[in-house]
Amino acid sequence: MIHVGDNSWNLRICITDLALERTMRVRGDQHLGSIMLQLVDPENPKDWSDHALYWPAKNVWLTRTRATLDQCGVQADSLLHFTPMHKVLRVQLPDLRYLDCRVDYSVKTFAAVINLCKQLDIRYPEELSLCKPLEAAHLKQNFAQLPHAKRVPIAEPDGTTYLQPALDTNSFVPINSSFNGGSTGSLDKPSSPGMFFCAPLSPHNASSTHGQWKPSQAGYATYDSSSSSLGDFQENLASSPRSLSAEQRAQLLRPKSLVEKARLNVGWLDSSLSLMEQGIREYETLCLRFKYYTFFDLNPKYDQVRINQLYEQAKWSILNEELDCSEQETLMFAALQFQINHQMDMQPLPAVDSGIETSSQDGDDDIDTALNELQLTLEGSDYHDSTNLTRIPELSDYLRYLKPQRFLLRGYKRYYFCYKDLHLLLYKSAEDSRRTAPVTTINLRGCEVTPDVNLTEGKYAIRLEVSPEDHHGPNSEVWVRCDNEQQYAKWLAACRLAAKGRSLADSSYESEVDGILSLLQMQRPVHGVHVDIDPRTVDAVDYLSPKMLRKLSTKAVQRILEAHANVRDLPLLEAKLKYIQAWQSLPEFGVSLFVIKFDGHRKEELLGVTHNRIMRMELSTGDHIKTWRYNTMKAWNVNWGIKCMMIQFHDENVVFSCHSADCKVVHEFIGGYIFMSMRSKDNNQTLNEELFHKLTGGWS
Incomplete structure (x- = not known):
C-alpha cells in the first residue's frame, strides 16, 4: 500500500519574549497569520498584537500575514523569530x-x-x-x-x-x-x-x-x-x-x-x-x-523643542570645528551661547512666546497676530520666490574688482558696477554705463558666493566662483570689495539671490539685507565696555573651540564678555534663532562632503552636496572646480553591481564612485533635498512618504 504524504514539514520558531523555541508542523501553502495564531496561547493574558515574524538568516521581516510560507521562501531548514516589532x-x-x-x-x-x-x-x-x-x-x-x-x-x-x-x-x-x-x-x-x-x-x-x-x-x-x-x-x-x-x-x-x-x-x-x-x-x-539643512517654517510658537535641538546641533558643530569660523564669528557664537545660558538661568522653562512679539500681549488682535506670524514664517523661509512687480530695485555703485591670476600679482581696480538681469556689468565710470558697452560681464546665476569680512580691518569682500558661459570647464574666481557695511549688505544679498536665480524684486531681498546687517552688528568688536559679570564664573572651554582657545589664550573670557555686550538684551528664543541664523550664514554651512573618484580619473576628489546643487571640489583646499544645479539634472541612479553613481544633466553625464560612504548615502542626500524643495505652505499638506522613497530609494 502506498502512503501519500501531506506535504508538511517541521518549522523552528523562537519566541524571543519567552526565550523558548517551538517546532511546528506546517505546510508550504499555510499563511503566516495562521502560524502566528498557533504560536499564541489563548489562555495567556499577554498582549501579542505587537509581535511579528522575523527571519534572521535573510534579515527580513515577514509582516505580510496573508502571504504563504512558499511565497516567502521559508523552508524546513529555516529558523524564524516571533518577536516584538517595537523595541x-x-x-x-x-x-x-x-x-x-x-x-x-x-x-x-x-x-x-x-x-x-x-x-x-x-x-x-x-x-x-x-x-x-x-x-x-x-x-x-x-x-x-x-x-x-x-x-x-x-x-x-x-x-x-x-x-x-x-x-x-x-x-x-x-x-x-x-x-x-x-x-x-x-x-x-x-x-x-x-x-x-x-x-x-x-x-x-x-x-x-x-x-x-x-x-x-x-x-x-x-x-x-x-x-x-x-x-x-x-x-x-x-x-x-x-x-x-x-x-x-x-x-x-x-x-x-x-x-x-x-x-x-x-x-x-x-x-x-x-x-x-x-x-x-x-x-x-x-x-x-x-x-537636511533646509529648516522649514521655524515657528517659535510651536517649535521650542525643534529650535533648541537645532541650536544644540549648530553649537556642537561650531565647538567641534566641523565648520571654519573667523575670530569675530567665533566670539559672536560664544556671546550668543553665553546669553542663552544666562537666560536659561533666569527662566528655566521659557514661555511659549518669549522674545517673539507675535502674542496678544502687545495689544494686537487675533488677525494682526496671525499676520505677524505669517510674516515671520515667510521671512525665515527659503522656499518662497514671490516678487514685487510694482517696483524693480536698481543697484549700482563704485566697487573694487579683482580677478586672481596665478603667478601674477594684481591689485583691486575700481569700477562702476550695475546689477541687471542676474548679471554684474562693470564700467569704467558712471557716464560710461549710459553710452558704452560694459568692460566685463559676470553671470551670477548658479555662482558660489563666499563672504570675506574682517570688521577690525574694515574689510568687506565677496568671493564669487562663476561658471563659464558654456558650462564647460572649471569655475573662474573673482573678488568684489565694498567700502562699508551698507554697501556690502546690499551687494552680498543681491549676489546670493542671483545665485538662486532670483532678482532684486524678490520679496526676500530686504530681509536678506537686514539679516546680513544684523549679523555684522553682532560681530562688531566692543572694547572698553563695562562688564558686570565676574570673569571667574565663566569657563571659556564651554564657549570656544580648542583652536580658538589656543589663539586667544588668557584673553578668551574677556573677549567673550565684550562680545556679549552686543547681544545681552536678546530673549532666550530670539538668541537661539540668531545663533541658528548666524550658523546658516557661514560659507561652509549645509555642505555635506564625500570622498569620491570620478570615472576615468585616478586621484580622489571631494563632492559637496547642498540643498540646491552639488559641487566638485579639490580634496585638500576645498576649492570649487565645478557646480551643477539640481534644476539642470535629468536623472540620478546607482549601479549596485559596481557601486557607482551616475547623474544625468542636460549637457553631460557624471559618473563617480564614493569612497568615504556608500553611494546610496549620496543618492539619498540628493533625492532628499529635491523632496524638501517640493514642500509647500499648505496647512493641509501631509508628508508624502511614497514620494520621498521614490526620490531617495535608488531602485528604479
Whole structure:
C-alpha cells in the first residue's frame, strides 16, 4: 500500500519574549497569520498584537500575514523569530543627551524617525534621520571600503552563530557596537553609566509620579512602556545641559581636514530599510540628527523643542570645528551661547512666546497676530520666490574688482558696477554705463558666493566662483570689495539671490539685507565696555573651540564678555534663532562632503552636496572646480553591481564612485533635498512618504 504524504514539514520558531523555541508542523501553502495564531496561547493574558515574524538568516521581516510560507521562501531548514516589532533603542539627541525610546524596528527607518519625532514633539521629521555613532578611528580611513564591514556575526539564542548577509546598501558597522555606553544586554546593567545624562527636571515635574520619562540610576532617561507620550518631559527637551564633563568632551569628534569632515557621513542609515534590516538590535545606540539643512517654517510658537535641538546641533558643530569660523564669528557664537545660558538661568522653562512679539500681549488682535506670524514664517523661509512687480530695485555703485591670476600679482581696480538681469556689468565710470558697452560681464546665476569680512580691518569682500558661459570647464574666481557695511549688505544679498536665480524684486531681498546687517552688528568688536559679570564664573572651554582657545589664550573670557555686550538684551528664543541664523550664514554651512573618484580619473576628489546643487571640489583646499544645479539634472541612479553613481544633466553625464560612504548615502542626500524643495505652505499638506522613497530609494 502506498502512503501519500501531506506535504508538511517541521518549522523552528523562537519566541524571543519567552526565550523558548517551538517546532511546528506546517505546510508550504499555510499563511503566516495562521502560524502566528498557533504560536499564541489563548489562555495567556499577554498582549501579542505587537509581535511579528522575523527571519534572521535573510534579515527580513515577514509582516505580510496573508502571504504563504512558499511565497516567502521559508523552508524546513529555516529558523524564524516571533518577536516584538517595537523595541528599546538608545537615542542620542542633537544636544548629546541619551534617551531610551520604544521604536518600531519593522518599518522603514524614515517612518521610524517620523514616529520618534512625534514622541519628541519635533515638527517636520523629514529633516532628521538616524546615524550610527562614530569613533575617532573612523576619521582616519575610508571605512566604507573596508571588506570586514560587509558581514557581521550574529548570535542566536541557542548559541549558534552565522554571518549576516551583506546588505544591499550602507553596510558600515561601527568598531564598537556599545559605543558611548550602548549596551547589548539589559538596561539594568549599562556598560558605562557615567556616559548617560538627561535634561534637568523642573521643580513641578521632578516629583511627579505619572511622568512618561524617568531618570534611572544610570543617569539617563528611561521610557515608560505603559505610556504612549512624553508628557512633561517635552518641556525639558526645549532646554539642554549647559556643559559636558571632561570625559564626555574627550569623546567628541573634531575633524582636522576636509577629508575627515567627509568621513563623518559614513554612518547614515538607509531610510528605505528597517532598523533590523540594517543590523540594529535592541538596546543599541543611534544618533538622531538634522540631516537636511533646509529648516522649514521655524515657528517659535510651536517649535521650542525643534529650535533648541537645532541650536544644540549648530553649537556642537561650531565647538567641534566641523565648520571654519573667523575670530569675530567665533566670539559672536560664544556671546550668543553665553546669553542663552544666562537666560536659561533666569527662566528655566521659557514661555511659549518669549522674545517673539507675535502674542496678544502687545495689544494686537487675533488677525494682526496671525499676520505677524505669517510674516515671520515667510521671512525665515527659503522656499518662497514671490516678487514685487510694482517696483524693480536698481543697484549700482563704485566697487573694487579683482580677478586672481596665478603667478601674477594684481591689485583691486575700481569700477562702476550695475546689477541687471542676474548679471554684474562693470564700467569704467558712471557716464560710461549710459553710452558704452560694459568692460566685463559676470553671470551670477548658479555662482558660489563666499563672504570675506574682517570688521577690525574694515574689510568687506565677496568671493564669487562663476561658471563659464558654456558650462564647460572649471569655475573662474573673482573678488568684489565694498567700502562699508551698507554697501556690502546690499551687494552680498543681491549676489546670493542671483545665485538662486532670483532678482532684486524678490520679496526676500530686504530681509536678506537686514539679516546680513544684523549679523555684522553682532560681530562688531566692543572694547572698553563695562562688564558686570565676574570673569571667574565663566569657563571659556564651554564657549570656544580648542583652536580658538589656543589663539586667544588668557584673553578668551574677556573677549567673550565684550562680545556679549552686543547681544545681552536678546530673549532666550530670539538668541537661539540668531545663533541658528548666524550658523546658516557661514560659507561652509549645509555642505555635506564625500570622498569620491570620478570615472576615468585616478586621484580622489571631494563632492559637496547642498540643498540646491552639488559641487566638485579639490580634496585638500576645498576649492570649487565645478557646480551643477539640481534644476539642470535629468536623472540620478546607482549601479549596485559596481557601486557607482551616475547623474544625468542636460549637457553631460557624471559618473563617480564614493569612497568615504556608500553611494546610496549620496543618492539619498540628493533625492532628499529635491523632496524638501517640493514642500509647500499648505496647512493641509501631509508628508508624502511614497514620494520621498521614490526620490531617495535608488531602485528604479
